[in-house]
Amino acid sequence: MTRFIIRRLLSSVVVILTIVTLSLWITRQAPSNPCLQEREANACACIKEHALDRPVFPVHSPPPLTPLEGCQYWESSGALVLGPLEVLPVSEWNETQYFIYVATLLQGSLGGSMVTDRTVMETLGAALPYTVQLGIQALLIALLIGVPAGLFAGLRQNTMPDYSVMTVAMIGVSIPNFVLGPLLIMLFSLKLGWFTAVGWESWADSVLPSITLGLFYAAYIARLTRGGMLEVIRKDYIRTARAKGLSEQLVVFRHALKGALLPVVSYLGPAFAALLTGSVVVEEIFNLPGVGTHFVRSALNRDYNLVLGTIILYSSLLVVLNLVVDILYTVLDPRVSYDD
C-alpha cells in the first residue's frame, strides 16, 4: 500500500507538470493580455514587469512578437501556426516565460497576480478555506439526504414511496443552482429575514449556499444508492444471509449497504472535486470569498499566474481526492488490493 501511494504521488508530479505546461500554453493562446485597459495606460511597463515581452517557450513558431508603442509582447494570432519552428539558443532558455514560471514553482511560490498587487498564494490561501468548508458541508448534506433517500427507495422498488422519492430526486438534479440559490435568498433572506443575503461572516451564512450546492448532489447520490441497492439485494450472498435467518435490518445494514455504497464512494472523489471547482455560480450568487470566483475572473482578466495557480490547486486536489477514493475502496471492498 505504501509503495502504491508513493508511486501515485510521484506520477502526480509528472501529471501536474504536464498540466502546467499545457495550461501555460493555452492561457497565452487567448487573445488580449492582462495589461490591456480601456483607457490608454502604461501597458508597456506592465508588460515588462510581468516578462510578457519574453518568448513563451524556447521553441516557437515565428513571428510571435507584436509591437506596442515602444515595447513588444508575445501575442498569439489566435490561430495555430504550424510553420517552421525557431529554437532559442540555450543560454536564453531561462528567460522564457515558461522557464521563469517553472523556476518560481520550484521555489515553492505561485508567483504574483498580474492584475492585483497580491501574490497568488495569498489570494488562494484566503479563498481556499471557504471553498473547502462549503464543499464539505455540501457533501455532508448530499450524503445525509441522498443515502437514506436512496436506501428508502431501493428497498421499496416500484412502489409509491419509491416513485415519490425518485421524482423529488429527479427534480433536484434538474434544478440548476442559479435558480435554486436566488429562490432560497428570496424566501429565507428577503422574505423571512432568517439569513443574510450576501457574504460570509458567520457559520449561518454558509447554510443557504451549502444547501444550494448540496441538493443537486443529494439527488444524484439518492439515485446512485438506489441503483446500488437494487443490484446488491439480488446477489447470492444476500440471499444466503437471508437464508441463514438474519433479520432484514442486519441483512441491509451489515451486508447490502457496503456493496450498495460502492458506486457512491467512487462518485465521492469526483463529486467533492466538482463541489470544490463547481461552486463558482453559488459563490457568485451569495458573494462568497471562495476560489471558484477567482478562477473565472482570473481567466477573464487574463491574469495568467492566478489562472495557473488555480489550475495547480484544482489538479492537486483532484489527484489527492482520487487517491483517497482508491484507498477507501480497499476498505469497502476486500477484493480490491494494490499490493504487488
Add this chain to the structure above:
Amino acid sequence: MVMSSGNTMARRVLMGALAGAMTLSIWGCDKEPAPSGKGQAKGGQAAEFVAGSKADMFTFAVAADPQTLDPGRMSGAPEGRVAFNLFEGLMMPGPTTEGLKEASELVVPGVAESYELSEDGRTYTFKLREDAKWSNGEPVTAEDFERSWRRVLTPDFPSDYQSFMWVIDNAEAYSKGEITDWSQVGVKVVDARTLEVTLAQPTPYFPELVAFYTFFPVPMDLIEEKGNAWTRAENIVSNGAYTLESYREQQDMLLKKNEHYWDKDNVALDQARIRIIQDTNAAVNAYRTGELHWSGTSLPVAQITGLLTHPDYLQEPMLGVYYYRINVSDEESPLVDNRVRQALAMAVDRQSLVEDTMNNLYTVANHFVPQGLPGYTEQGPGLSYNVQRAKELLAEAGYPDGEGFPRVQLLYNVDENHKLIAEAVQAMWKRNLGVDIQLVNKEWRTYLQDVSSMSYEIARAGWIGDYNDPMTFLDMWETGNGNNNTGWSDAEYDELLNKARAERDPAQRMAFLAQAEAIVLERGPVIPVYYYTNNILVSRFLEGFEPHNRDIHLIKYLSLPQEPAAPAE
C-alpha cells in the same frame, strides 16, 4: 476614467444567466414601491427595509476587490474610492459638484492649506499645513510629494495614470527616459512646507489634478523597506482621514479614523466598513436586508427601475458619455466618408433610446462633452435626429436608401445594456437609412484587444471625465492620442486644442474648446448616445451625501446622526 472595468465585465459575463432569475426575485418583492420614507408593511409584501439596520457601522459596497491600494499605480473606481479616504493630496475633491460655477470651487484644501498661481499661469506654489501628518504621526512634507511624484514618473514604473503628470514641465520627457536629470522636472521642494510646481503650459484644472489619487503622497521610506507589501493592512501608513484596519479579499475592508489627521475633529464617523460585493444583484439584496447604507456603485437599469420611487433611490448626474466610436482608418470602408458618419449619427433617435430602451435613467447626448462643466458652453444645438437630412447625406455619399452599402459590423462587449442599445440602433439604421448592421458581441478583454488594435468598424464606448474640464473629453481625439483608437486625425482640431492649451484667458480657452467639440461632432469619429447618470441607493438617514458628478464621496463629509429605527412589521 473608463466606464467599465474588466472585473465588472467578468462579472457580467459570468452572471448573464443569473440576471433573469435574480431580477425576477427582486421584482417579485417590489410590485408596490414604498409610498413614503416611513417603514411600513404592505399588503402581502415584505416589510419595508431600512438601509443599514443590520450593519454595526457605516457600511457601503464596492463592486470589486481593489487591484492595489497604492495610489500611484491604481486606475479603477473601487481603488479610487478607498484611496480618497486613506490618502490626501495637496487639494481634495469637495463634497459636491452641484451648482458650482467656478472650477476653483471643485476642490478644497487638503495637505496644502493654500496655493498661489504665478502671473503666467504656469507655476503653482503650494503651502503645506503644519499639522498634516502620516498615520504614524510623522509630518507630511513637501519632500514626500516630490519623492512620490518622482516615483510615478520613473521610467517603466507601471502607473496607469502616469500621463496625468505630464502637464508638469519636462515630466513626460523624464518618464520616457529622454532626460534623466530630475532637477529639470518642474517639481521643486522650496522648504518642508513649500512645494513649487512648474507646468509646461497653463492648466486651469491642475488643482483638480492634484486632488486625484495619482498625485497623492505615499510613504516612500516604507515602500523602500517593504516593496509591494507596503499596502498590506499590517504595514500601510497613510495620511488621509482614515486608516486601513483590515482587508479580507473578496469580503471587506475596515477603515478607522486616523487619529493623526489634521481635521479629525470634523470627521464624524469613527469607522467604516467597505463590503466587496461583485454582483449588482447581490448588492441590491444586501441593501434590502439592511446590510448597507449605500449601494456604492450604480445599479443596472433592470435592477433600479423597481426602486425608482423608493425614498433611498438617488440619481446623480455623471460626468460621462456613452457613445459609438467609428474606425476611419480603412480606406475601403464607407465610414471614411464623413457624410456617411453624419448620416448614421443623425439617424439615431436618442430621445427614444433614452426613454424607451433605457427607461429614462440617462439623458440624451446631443453633444460629446456632458453639460454643466463650469465655464463651458457648447456651440449650437449639437446633433439632432433628422432622418430627411440623414437620407440626403447618405445619397450624396453614393448610397441612396442604403443601396450598395456594405454590411458594417457594430462591436460591443457582452452586457445587457449594450445589447439593448445596439439592437435599437441597428433597427433605427435599417428603418431610417436602409443600412444593414451586423452586431458583434465579444467578451471584455477580446473587445479591448479589437478596439486597441483597431480591428472593428463601429464600437460602443463610454468615457467618464477624469476632471471637470472639457479637455478630458476632447484631448482623446487629438492625433496620436492613445485613447483615439479610430485613426481619425484633423489638423484644425489639433490646432484648436493647442491654442486652448496656450491660452491664459479662461473664456477664450473655453471658446477654443467649444470650437473643437463642434468639429468632433461635425466630422469626428463619434456618435454620442447618452450622458451617464449614477443610479444608487443611499440611506435617507445618512447626512452629508451630496451629488458629485465624478461619483467621489469622501466618508469624512458623512455622518449618521440617528440610527434608523427597526422596520415596522
